[in-house]
Amino acid sequence: MIFRILLYAGLALLLPGLAALGYSLWEGPAVWSLDTHTFWGTPVSLFVFWIGIAHAGTLISAILLALGVPLDRRTSMLAELTTLCALLVAAIYPLMHLGVVENFYMVIPFLDARGSFANVRSPLVWDFCCIAIYAVLSLVFFAIHLFADRSQALEDVRRPMAWLLFPLVLWVHTIVSLDFAVTFVPEWRGAFFPLYFIAGAIYSGLAMVNVLLVAEGCRVRLLEKLMMVGSFVMLVFWAWNFALKGDWNFSVFAFGALLPQLWWVSAVRESPIGRLAISISVLFGLWLERFFLVMPAEPRGFGYVDAGLVAFSIGLFTTLLVILRVKLRKPIEGGELLFGELEEASAPVVEPHTEPLTSREFIVLRFPLLLGVLVALVYTLWAVSQPVFDTVAVAIPNVAPLFYPIVALVAAIALCIRPVWQAVSAHNADGCGSRYLKIAFAICVLMFAFFAGVFYAGGSSAPSKFTSYAQVPGEADSGAFDTLRTRAVWNARCSGCHGTDGKFNAKFVREFYPVPQKLTAARLDSLGEDSLVHVIMYGRTNMNPYGDRITEAEARALVRYMRSLAPEDIPAPEINDSTHEINNSTPETNDSAEVLQ
Amino acid sequence: MDRREFLKILSATVAGFALFGCRDGLLGDMPVKGARLKLADFENEVKFALSKMKPGMELVRVPMPAALKTPGASQENRFGMAIDLDACDACGKCVLACIQENNIPLSAPERANRGQFMHWIEMCGGAPAMCFHCGDAPCEKVCPTGAANHTPDGVSAMMYKRCTGSRFCGANCPVHARKFNFDDPVASGRSLKFNAGVPVREKGVMEKCSLCLQRLQDARHDFKALHPGESFRGRGVTTACAAACPKNAIIFGNWLDEGSPLVRAAKDRVLYAPKAVASLDPSIVYMRGHR
Numbered sequence: 001m002i003f004r005i006l007l008y009a010g011l012a013l014l015l016p017g018l019a020a021l022g023y024s025l026w027e028g029p030a031v032w033s034l035d036t037h038t039f040w041g042t043p044v045s046l047f048v049f050w051i052g053i054a055h056a057g058t059l060i061s062a063i064l065l066a067l068g069v070p071l072d073r074r075t076s077m078l079a080e081l082t083t084l085c086a087l088l089v090a091a092i093y094p095l096m097h098l099g100v101v102e103n104f105y106m107v108i109p110f111l112d113a114r115g116s117f118a119n120v121r122s123p124l125v126w127d128f129c130c131i132a133i134y135a136v137l138s139l140v141f142f143a144i145h146l147f148a149d150r151s152q153a154l155e156d157v158r159r160p161m162a163w164l165l166f167p168l169v170l171w172v173h174t175i176v177s178l179d180f181a182v183t184f185v186p187e188w189r190g191a192f193f194p195l196y197f198i199a200g201a202i203y204s205g206l207a208m209v210n211v212l213l214v215a216e217g218c219r220v221r222l223l224e225k226l227m228m229v230g231s232f233v234m235l236v237f238w239a240w241n242f243a244l245k246g247d248w249n250f251s252v253f254a255f256g257a258l259l260p261q262l263w264w265v266s267a268v269r270e271s272p273i274g275r276l277a278i279s280i281s282v283l284f285g286l287w288l289e290r291f292f293l294v295m296p297a298e299p300r301g302f303g304y305v306d307a308g309l310v311a312f313s314i315g316l317f318t319t320l321l322v323i324l325r326v327k328l329r330k331p332i333e334g335g336e337l338l339f340g341e342l343e344e345a346s347a348p349v350v351e352p353h354t355e356p357l358t359s360r361e362f363i364v365l366r367f368p369l370l371l372g373v374l375v376a377l378v379y380t381l382w383a384v385s386q387p388v389f390d391t392v393a394v395a396i397p398n399v400a401p402l403f404y405p406i407v408a409l410v411a412a413i414a415l416c417i418r419p420v421w422q423a424v425s426a427h428n429a430d431g432c433g434s435r436y437l438k439i440a441f442a443i444c445v446l447m448f449a450f451f452a453g454v455f456y457a458g459g460s461s462a463p464s465k466f467t468s469y470a471q472v473p474g475e476a477d478s479g480a481f482d483t484l485r486t487r488a489v490w491n492a493r494c495s496g497c498h499g500t501d502g503k504f505n506a507k508f509v510r511e512f513y514p515v516p517q518k519l520t521a522a523r524l525d526s527l528g529e530d531s532l533v534h535v536i537m538y539g540r541t542n543m544n545p546y547g548d549r550i551t552e553a554e555a556r557a558l559v560r561y562m563r564s565l566a567p568e569d570i571p572a573p574e575i576n577d578s579t580h581e582i583n584n585s586t587p588e589t590n591d592s593a594e595v596l597q
Numbered sequence: 598m599d600r601r602e603f604l605k606i607l608s609a610t611v612a613g614f615a616l617f618g619c620r621d622g623l624l625g626d627m628p629v630k631g632a633r634l635k636l637a638d639f640e641n642e643v644k645f646a647l648s649k650m651k652p653g654m655e656l657v658r659v660p661m662p663a664a665l666k667t668p669g670a671s672q673e674n675r676f677g678m679a680i681d682l683d684a685c686d687a688c689g690k691c692v693l694a695c696i697q698e699n700n701i702p703l704s705a706p707e708r709a710n711r712g713q714f715m716h717w718i719e720m721c722g723g724a725p726a727m728c729f730h731c732g733d734a735p736c737e738k739v740c741p742t743g744a745a746n747h748t749p750d751g752v753s754a755m756m757y758k759r760c761t762g763s764r765f766c767g768a769n770c771p772v773h774a775r776k777f778n779f780d781d782p783v784a785s786g787r788s789l790k791f792n793a794g795v796p797v798r799e800k801g802v803m804e805k806c807s808l809c810l811q812r813l814q815d816a817r818h819d820f821k822a823l824h825p826g827e828s829f830r831g832r833g834v835t836t837a838c839a840a841a842c843p844k845n846a847i848i849f850g851n852w853l854d855e856g857s858p859l860v861r862a863a864k865d866r867v868l869y870a871p872k873a874v875a876s877l878d879p880s881i882v883y884m885r886g887h888r
Contacts, residue, residue: 015610015611015614016614018611018614018615019614019615019617022614022615023617028779028780028781028800028801029762029764029777029779029801030779030780037773039764039765039767039768039777040764040768097763097764098761098762098763098801099760099761099762099763099764099777099778099800099801099802099803100760100761100762100799100801100802101761101801103742103759103760103761103762104761106741106742106759106761107741107742107761107763116743116759117743118741118742118743119737119738119740119741119742119743121738121739122738122739122740122741122765123739123765124739124741124763124765125741128741179765182739183735183739183765183768183769184735184769184770184771184873185768185769388742388743388746389743389746389747390668390669390749391665391667391668391669391670391746391747391748391749392667392668392737392743392746392747393667393668487822488815488818488819491815491818491819491821491822492794492814492815492818492819495818496814500818500821500822549793549794549796550793
């Protein structure tokens with residue numbers, strides 16, 4: 001019943017939110033922003049808010065598990081589910097925040113087919129990688145928990161996984177705070193930002209889990225006490241921030257720290273409505289905090305679209321959570337109906353250290369970690385040698401933020417392969433459970449391969465479709481161009497790629513485009529002047545159109561100039577029939593002037 | 598309400614909201630091709646911008662810019678400008694010249710009313726201010742894709758095709774010299790292509806003063822074709838704003854070339870830079886008073 005109400009409420013928020021999302025994607029950042037000083041708006045504040053909630057979900061389940069604080073399966077499952085849903089919501093906002101959304105892949109610090117590399121000095125690159133890895137590991141952690149009651153092997157890796165996720169959460173949220181703390185914006189500066197962000201994330205996540213527990217019709221006193229502590233920790237950070245910079249926001253203080261003091265009142269604490277009100281007040285206060293942080297200067301616009309984006313996030317989160325919760329009712333609730341603290345199960349027995357390389361402990365625990373460290377080391381050293389430009393010196397600290405996430409990713413995969421395999425083979429008999437696992441595994445591998453391929457290929461190198469829109473004023477075609485003038489145009493427009501002498505600027509071209517085949521005078525003649533002029537004006541595969549920059553007469557003069565550069569004495573390469581076919585079918589790749597190498 | 602009816606209403610609602618979200622594209626103002634802008638529109642916008650002049654920046658003394666210390670930086674060239682505050686009377690001709698050279702679009706009326714323009718040069722307290730082309734540029738450090746980059750000869754350049762519009766550079770620029778294309782300048786009909794040599798930037802891309810990179814590149818190619826083997830020092834090149842200044846208050850040149858007009862002009866002057874960027878090794882400085 002409560003889930004049905006929540007689902008309807010979620011949908012009611014989601015649908016108008018979708019309109020706001022669509023509108024902002026269509027119109028671009030103009031609809032929610034901003035001015036020449038404040039470039040970041042509601043989406044970034046929503047991102048920080050939801051990523052914080054995601055982190056707290058992991059914290060509540062993984063860190064408590066790692067530290068041996070017992071928490072019942074249903075609450076921890078709920079927290080992990082919160083993580084997944086909040087992560088999905090959080091991932092939407094940085095993407096929609098971009099001005100050119102389809103270029104997002106350029107942020108990934110991996111070599112693509114053109115050899116271009118992201119600028120690993122930027123916190124956004126760290127951010128992207130950390131959050132992607134965190135999302136994968138959260139999913140794995142949740143899946144393992146989901147199937148843990150069927151297989152002891154899976155249950156055994158939960159605690160090592162939790163130990164991998166524990167630092168990861170802190171690491172990732174530190175990186176999120178560095179998005180702000182490394183900048184020159186006065187309001188964002190402060191070495192305490194990582195701690196401040198982590199505390200805020202945990203606090204808001206506790207509030208979110210408490211809201212959900214109210215919906216589940218129960219309460220976990222441990223989490224209420226933690227929230228109480230959180231309010232004072234946040235108060236300390238706000239006071240510190242105030243002392244440093246003079247920023248004080250009363251509404252954030254009232255919603256985030258003052259109202260939660262109602263936990264002291266037993267009448268409020270005992271009633272579900274009271275618990276709900278306190279938790280929602282904290283969530284609201286912390287969102288306000290992020291909002292004011294992201295937009296430090298007046299004017300802070302908050303219009304219909306911003307409200308719609310907020311509604312979208314809440315709606316999507318609620319809808320997703322309720323659907324998953326209802327779908328996974330059986331595995332989440334299991335046989336247990338009780339909530340609250342559990343008796344601690346006996347910890348898995350770790351063998352005393354025996355053989356360094358053959359003991360079970362080494363194979364199960366240390367080897368994955370070692371592998372992760374090695375891979376991360378190799379990656380770091382490689383990435384340091386990949387500056388985005390020759391004029392940029394990349395240092396170890398620039399790449400260091402990627403270190404632990406890679407360790408965690410590789411270690412977690414190595415850790416889970418064996419138990420997952422065991423679980424799959426153990427369930428081979430009954431078929432049902434293993435089928436899901438196999439499908440999930442296949443999907444993971446396929447998705448990984450797909451994305452790796454997409455990112456390696458990079459975006460389309462086809463010229464932009466928005467080209468010759470503005471007209472070149474004046475300059476009527478005079479028809480004739482002397483060689484000197486044409487050479488000036490060639491040197492200014494073409495030589496960047498094609499070189500002043502018509503030989504490739506090979507280093508540059510290879511960096512951005514596949515190198516086209518050689519063209520000779522004979523081939524130029526066979527292509528004909530008109531088609532080459534057309535290529536210059538309107539572009540072909542890798543050649544950008546120049547119709548908005550040069551006139552047709554200039555293009556014609558360029559073709560003749562190009563012909564004069566082509567070496568006559570080199571005969572057309574001898575080709576047999578099959579390659580001839582191929583060459584004929586793709587004459588575009590060598591376009592106008594790519595031509596004369 | 599049975600299931601079928603519910604689904605019908607649900608899909609109708611979704612479709613309705615989707616249509617509502619797209620209404621500008623479907624029903625609203627499509628780009629008007631007929632309304633041609635005139636130069637006068639841009640002149641008026643410059644006048645309007647001058648009437649909404651920003652407050653001046655706090656200036657501190659800086660030494661003369663020296664060669665960049667980044668790897669691969671040229672030891673012969675570092676292009677920059679000096680702005681003579683004693684001569685400048687904030688007429689705004691440099692702003693207009695910059696618009697014409699770099700095809701800068703008009704800004705939307707509601708933005709202009711709030712004092713937000715796309716102009717690469719803005720008057721701050723009677724002094725023209727543009728990107729200072731810091732040698733240690735904070736914008737380039739945070740650009741995730743490398744769209745904001747530094748040329749070996751000291752120009753902080755933009756690679757528009759590689760920009761994802763994360764606006765991190767804009768947030769990190771201490772003097773707010775970066776301008777973001779919130780609207781599509783062409784579709785909104787607010788751009789006019791004065792100069793065929795400079796592309797009109799697309800929607801969602803960051804832009805800023807390029808130190809008239811196109812003029813430098815054209816001159817470099819010509820120079821290399823005419824004088825093979827010699828090194829290009831940027832002689833004879835000037836930026837649009839410097840060329841347009843009636844008082845000769847903006848001087849472009851090469852900081853590392855003793856014969857450059859820039860070095861000759863700045864040699865016996867006191868150099869200043871805004872306090873916010875003074876520690877970042879700016880290539881563009883102000884001159885005031887004699888030493």
